[in-house]
Amino acid sequence: MKADKMRQAFRQAVFQKQQALAMIVAPDSLSARVAESVGFKAIFAAGYATSASNLGLPDRGIADFGIMLNKCREIVNAVNIPVFADADTGYGNLTNVRRTVRSYEAIGACGLFLEDQKWPKRCGHMAGKSVEAPEVLAEKIATAVAAREHDDFLIMSRTDARQVYDLDEAIRRSKLYHEAGADMVFIEAPKSIAELQQIAAAFPDVPLMANMIEDGATPSLPTQVLGQMGFSIVVHPTALTYAQTFIDEKVLKNLKATGTTDAAKAHMVTFDKFNQFIGLDKVNAVEARYTPEKIAALIGK
Amino acid sequence: MFQERGFSMDYIPALSDAFLIKAKLAGNRFYLDGQLIAGTLLEDDEKSLLSLSEYANYLRYIRLTTTAQIIADGQSGFGNPMNTYYAVQELERSGANAILLGDQTYPMNLTTLEVTSDLDFFGKIQASLDARENPATAIMAQLDGISIYGVQGVQDRIDTLHRLGIQQIALGALQQATAKQLALIFAHNPDLGLLLQPEGIGPEMAASLAPAFIIDTQVTLKARTSYQAKLDQFIQAQRAISTKEVAHESR
Numbered sequence: 342m343k344a345d346k347m348r349q350a351f352r353q354a355v356f357q358k359q360q361a362l363a364m365i366v367a368p369d370s371l372s373a374r375v376a377e378s379v380g381f382k383a384i385f386a387a388g389y390a391t392s393a394s395n396l397g398l399p400d401r402g403i404a405d406f407g408i409m410l411n412k413c414r415e416i417v418n419a420v421n422i423p424v425f426a427d428a429d430t431g432y433g434n435l436t437n438v439r440r441t442v443r444s445y446e447a448i449g450a451c452g453l454f455l456e457d458q459k460w461p462k463r464c465g466h467m468a469g470k471s472v473e474a475p476e477v478l479a480e481k482i483a484t485a486v487a488a489r490e491h492d493d494f495l496i497m498s499r500t501d502a503r504q505v506y507d508l509d510e511a512i513r514r515s516k517l518y519h520e521a522g523a524d525m526v527f528i529e530a531p532k533s534i535a536e537l538q539q540i541a542a543a544f545p546d547v548p549l550m551a552n553m554i555e556d557g558a559t560p561s562l563p564t565q566v567l568g569q570m571g572f573s574i575v576v577h578p579t580a581l582t583y584a585q586t587f588i589d590e591k592v593l594k595n596l597k598a599t600g601t602t603d604a605a606k607a608h609m610v611t612f613d614k615f616n617q618f619i620g621l622d623k624v625n626a627v628e629a630r631y632t633p634e635k636i637a638a639l640i641g642k
Numbered sequence: 643m644f645q646e647r648g649f650s651m652d653y654i655p656a657l658s659d660a661f662l663i664k665a666k667l668a669g670n671r672f673y674l675d676g677q678l679i680a681g682t683l684l685e686d687d688e689k690s691l692l693s694l695s696e697y698a699n700y701l702r703y704i705r706l707t708t709t710a711q712i713i714a715d716g717q718s719g720f721g722n723p724m725n726t727y728y729a730v731q732e733l734e735r736s737g738a739n740a741i742l743l744g745d746q747t748y749p750m751n752l753t754t755l756e757v758t759s760d761l762d763f764f765g766k767i768q769a770s771l772d773a774r775e776n777p778a779t780a781i782m783a784q785l786d787g788i789s790i791y792g793v794q795g796v797q798d799r800i801d802t803l804h805r806l807g808i809q810q811i812a813l814g815a816l817q818q819a820t821a822k823q824l825a826l827i828f829a830h831n832p833d834l835g836l837l838l839q840p841e842g843i844g845p846e847m848a849a850s851l852a853p854a855f856i857i858d859t860q861v862t863l864k865a866r867t868s869y870q871a872k873l874d875q876f877i878q879a880q881r882a883i884s885t886k887e888v889a890h891e892s893r
Contacts, residue, residue, distance in 0.1 A: 342775060418735065443706055449735065624724065630772070631723030631765035640764055640802050 343421070344449035348493040351423035351451035354382055355495065355525065355548045361568030364550075366578040368394040368585065369412075370419035371619075376581075377420045378618065383574075384420060386413035386450070387427035389464050390582045402461025406432040406441060414448040423451035425495075429462055431455050435484045442488040442496075452495030454527055454550075455481050457502065457514065465501055465529035466557035472505050475514045479521040486522035497550065498523035503530050504558070512543045519547055525573070526550070530558040537562070541571030548573035555579055652835075652855035656862045658682060658700075660707040671711035673742065673857045674704060677752070681866070690749035694720045694729050698736040705737025713782065713857070714738035716770070718746045718758065723765035730773040730781070740780035742857070743770055744814065745787060745799070755815055757787035760799065767806055783808050784837065786815040793823045800831055810835065812857060816842045824851055840864075 354362045364383045367373035368390040376384060389400040391412045396404055409427065417424045426445050431438035438455065445453050456462065457478035459471045478498060485496050498518030503511040508531065515526045527550040528540050537559070540549060551572040553561050557579075564575040592605040602609075610618070629635075654671055657663050658678035676689035679700050684691050701714055714733045719726030726743070733741050745763040747756040757763075770781045783803050788796050796813065803811055814837035816824060821843075828834055828851040835855035838848050840863050848856055 418732075440706075447702070447706060447737070627727050627769075628722070628724035631727075631769050633759070633761040633765070636723075636761045636765040636768065639768060640805065642761070 344446075345491075347417075347423040347449060348451045348491060348495075351383060351425065352493045352495060354423070355573050361551075361564050361572050362574045363564045364425065364574055364576040366390045366576060366581065367416055368582050370415050372581045372585070373416045373420045373424070374619070377422050382422055383451075384416055384422060384424045385427065385576050385578065386416050386424055387576075387578050388429060388462075389578050391427075393582050393586075400464040400467070402429070402463065406437070406444075410441075410444055410448065413445065413450055417449045424449075425497075426450045426453040428453040428455055430458060430460050431481050431485070433460075435481065438481045438484045439488040442485045442494075443490070446490055446494050450494075452497065452524070453485075454497035454499045454525075455485060456499035456529075457518075462501075465499075465504075465552065466554050466559075468504075470501050470504050472500070472502050475502075475517050478514070479517050482518050482521040482523050495524045496522065497525035497527050499527040499529055501529050503528060503532070503536075508536050508539060512540065515544070519544070524548070527552070532558055534560055534562070537567070537570060537572075545571065550574040550576060553577050555583060651853060654713065654855055654857045656857060656859035658704075660704055663704065663708050663710065668708060668710040671713060671739070673713045673859070674701060674715060674738075675859050675862070676715035676717060677859060678862060678866075687863075688752055689715065689717060690751060694725075694732060698732050701733065701736045701738060711739040712737060713740040713742050713780075716741040716743040718744045718748045718750045719766040719770075721748055723762070723769040726766040727769040727773040730770045730779075731775070734774055734776065734779050738779065740782050740810070741770060742782040742784050742812070743767065744784035755786060755789065757790050760802070763799075764802060764806065767803065767808060771807060780810060781808060782810040782812065784812050784814050786813075788813060788820055788823065788827075789815065789817065793827055796827055797830065800834070809833065810855070812837050812853075812855070814839060814842075816848075818843055818847065821847065828853060 362383055363381060364385045365376045365381050366385045366387040367376055373384045388404055388409065391409055392398050392400045392404040395408055395412060413424060413426045428441050428445060431441050455478060457472045457475065459473055463470055482496060482498055489496065498515060500511045500514045502514050511528045515528055519526055525548040526544055529552060531537050531540060537551065549572045551567045552559060553575060567575045588608060592602065592608065595605050596602050654673050655667060656673045656675035656678060657668055658675055663672065676692050676697055677687050679697065680689045680692050681687045697715065701712065705712065716729065716733065720729045730741055743766060744750060745757050747758045767781065767783060785796055785799055800811055812835035816836060833854045835857065836848060836851065836853045838845060838856055838858040838860040840860050
């Protein structure tokens with residue numbers, strides 16, 4: 342089944358040591374399809390992009406479980422590569438965490454992360470974050486691990502303690518979360534290359550994720566460099582949201598000013614190319630398989 | 643009632659409420675009836691008002707509450723065979739173990755019976771079979787048109803469905819007036835099931851036909867009516883008590 346294959350593929354990609362897995366956050370199914378078509382091997386369904394694309398709001402804990410789950414489900418259904426989920430704080434207490442894990446597993450996600458921010462959370466690179474006591478997320482991680490149906494549905498811990506306290510506290514917490522059962526570790530918003538190296542050194546045998554947000558707190562490094570440093574996953578969470586906003590604004594300003602899209606066509610795909618990309622031929626082929634003539638022949642009428 | 647008659651059959655209740663399903667009313671398998679869901683969500687029993695995505699969303703909630711087999715209500719396939727193809731994919735990945743597909747026109751109409759052409763229906767059946775990811779996901783057929791295409795039409799459709807590989811077939815929209823015809827069909831097709839529906843034949847007659855299985859939407863809708871009446875009594879009684887207490891306190 343597809344979900345089994347996706348979990349296995351993700352696990353394999355995360356635990357192999359050759360190179361870091363480049364994961365892109367897709368704001369929607371279309372961008373996920375684009376990512377898949379250019380060779381990305383995994384998609385991340387995450388809060389910053391979903392808050393923006395679904396609500397037109399910032400990542401400040403307003404996009405809830407229902408919105409996040411449904412977005413992830415749509416993306417899972419649209420692509421044939423693994424989709425990892427941002428499950429924020431698990432959306433409440435341990436009962437919520439159980440439901441969150443069961444629901445994401447049921448829709449075919451390959452895993453999820455849970456974080457230690459206080460709700461309502463905010464983007465990891467925004468100012469003003471606060472975190473729970475570490476025992477809170479440790480208990481959620483243990484609950485999530487116990488709730489999953491498949492061992493290869495991977496659970497990642499995320500700590501936001503770097504900004505609130507310091508890197509030592511973030512590392513200390515992440516070790517606790519790993520001991521609680523987290524398969525992977527994510528320390529959000531390290532502030533320098535030295536800090537990234539410290540994280541890698543602290544977890545030599547645990548898959549780590551690095552988050553490359555444009556203009557964020559962490560220095561931007563190529564995926565290959567982060568892989569050599571010891572990171573297993575490198576995610577770009579905002580690139581497509583920013584690119585879409587940029588081009589939308591550019592095209593719309595021009596349309597508003599000129600009344601046509603002629604000047605913007607150079608930045609667009611064509612009607613035919615888009616229909617081909619989005620799979621019109623495949624859908625038409627499905628329809629063509631069940632015409633009255635074909636069915637009459639099938640049943641010998 | 644059906645067990646008392648001295649023969650065994652698979653009795654499949656129509657349910658939609660997670661509490662009732664959890665209370666083991668579902669048994670081994672149950673029918674997640676679009677009509678019940680439409681009544682709850684839309685205050686209208688016309689199931690065709692529910693789109694596929696709305697129904698599938700509800701199905702996903704229910705899927706997480708039970709390990710019982712869920713027969714999903716595929717209505718009449720939500721459009722043409724291409725729509726049915728994608729509908730079956732969506733229902734399967736939302737947790738359906740089986741999908742019941744009817745031969746009415748789209749959109750299905752509970753008050754006015756119209757059946758689609760046999761080629762359109764068999765196209766939808768074939769599309770359903772092709773769309774499944776898991777071959778264990780059962781495609782079930784519901785034939786509603788006995789009053790339109792008659793006994794021979796039913797038999798022809800059953801024969802074609804068997805050739806396409808459909809094992810579980812149920813007759814719906816059954817009326818008392820067609821009792822003799824029904825007896826004939828069920829006598830010839832021991833694997834045939836039926837839908838017990840609000841406006842159709844009663845449980846006594848259904849049992850007398852000795853179907854292989856019964857999907858019962860009738861009893862659940864009757865229970866809903868009686869529950870509404872009971873709840874109304876309780877609420878009226880509570881209102882009366884509250885009004886008395888308020889009057890007493892204000893004295």
